[in-house]
Amino acid sequence: MKLSSTGKLAVALALVGGAGLAFGPGAWAAGTVNVGLSTTMSGAIGPLGQSNKNGIELAIAKINAEGGLLGKQIKLLSAEDTAKPATGVTNARNFVLSDKVKALFGPVSSAVGSAEAGVAAQYKVPIFYSVSNDVDQTGRSFSKYVFQVVPSTFMEPHAVASYIAKEGREKGWKTYYTVSPDYSFGRTTVDEFLKGMKANGASVDLVGQQWPGLGSSDFSQYISAIMSKKPDFLFVGQYGGDLVTFTKQAEGAGLFKAASVYAGYWMGALQALGASAPAGVISSDRAAPFYLSPSEDMKSFTKEYHSKFGGWPPSWAILGYSAVETWAQGVKKAGSFDADKVAAALSGATIHSALRGSFTIRECDHQAEVPEYMGVLSKDVNAEYGIRTMDHVEKIPGSKIMMTCKAKLALQKS
Structure with missing residues (x-):
């Protein structure tokens, strides 16, 4: 046949x-x-x-x-x-x-x-x-x-830092806070983000950091600690189901109204949150979204x-x-x-x-x-896809955010 x-x-x-x-x-x-x-x-x-x-x-x-x-x-x-x-x-x-x-x-x-x-x-x-x-x-x-x-965890946070440094200068952000999962990805991401901010000329007054375990179900203590410091900007390294849980609890506490926020709101989290995903939050993606x-x-x-x-x-x-x-x-x-x-x-x-x-x-x-892709979550939920899509998307070329070969070779030998 x-x-x-x-x-x-x-x-x-x-x-x-x-x-x-x-x-x-x-x-x-x-x-x-x-x-x-x-x-x-x-x-x-x-x-x-x-x-x-x-x-x-x-x-x-x-x-x-x-x-x-x-x-x-x-x-x-x-x-x-x-x-x-x-x-x-x-x-x-x-x-x-x-x-x-x-x-x-x-x-x-x-x-x-x-x-x-x-x-x-x-x-x-x-x-x-x-x-x-x-x-x-x-x-x-x-x-x-x-x-x-x-x-990589060098490229992604440096792309985020180049975007945030520019936004921070325009909006007058001074105090920063980070919350990220307590393992290699989370700690490396935060470390490189802060290095990237410095490399992009940003003055960062780091007022606190939190390191929840991967798979945490209760972020209330971390959210309370963040809120008490009243940062201008919050870098969130949580992702997947952890980010969904964090978002729901943070929304209930009013965190997204109290500070400007970055988090990687990828498709799974956006689908799980629907209209509960916070509009206007800065986000990123590791490949250009299909839409x-x-x-x-x-x-x-x-x-x-x-x-x-x-x-x-x-x-x-x-x-x-x-x-x-x-x-x-x-x-x-x-x-x-x-x-x-x-x-x-x-x-x-x-x-x-x-x-x-x-x-x-x-x-x-x-x-x-x-490249890495940066943008903000849309004001409205897309009727066809049922999610907030990423608006005002900026493509950050890989050539601008990669670790140098000299630095990478040194890391390989360490």
């Missing part, structure tokens, strides 16, 4: 989902190559991992529908890591030793990501990060098998995502899609699935992403030179 393009995609999705069955005349006769994803798909940060997995699935399905990669069909294997480094390492090692995966895709938690980098180096398997973004993944944990297509892109590729991706998963694609899905594109282009350039050849092919390469445009994988650290 002859399959339509829709039929090919359905068959490809069946394989991605783990069915691995033969459909059509010799559909999988060329063989199958496994890739692995160990990530968090439950709990407060689970939606980030699940939507990232969804994007990875769609990218693999497209490759399979178009004939595969070097004549091979790709099969995605996935496992829950519960945001624990030891579990992520075990999952990644099992993928490599038992399932013979040719690539790993990184998790949500940067602590897990840095731990999995060791597995990639030990067993010589390329790993691609598209959610977890701690600078140490391409720093202290770096090997030639590590690739990161998401802005800002007029490209046919993005329209097609958005339609497929909505049809299969019943929601609109968060940036995590877009980033996951581009991680697969990066690996696939490395394989094609190398003409092989061999990890050393793929790593060599990708180092310094320009990647052409259907959803994100072209970006370069920097040779010194394999960090993608990608």
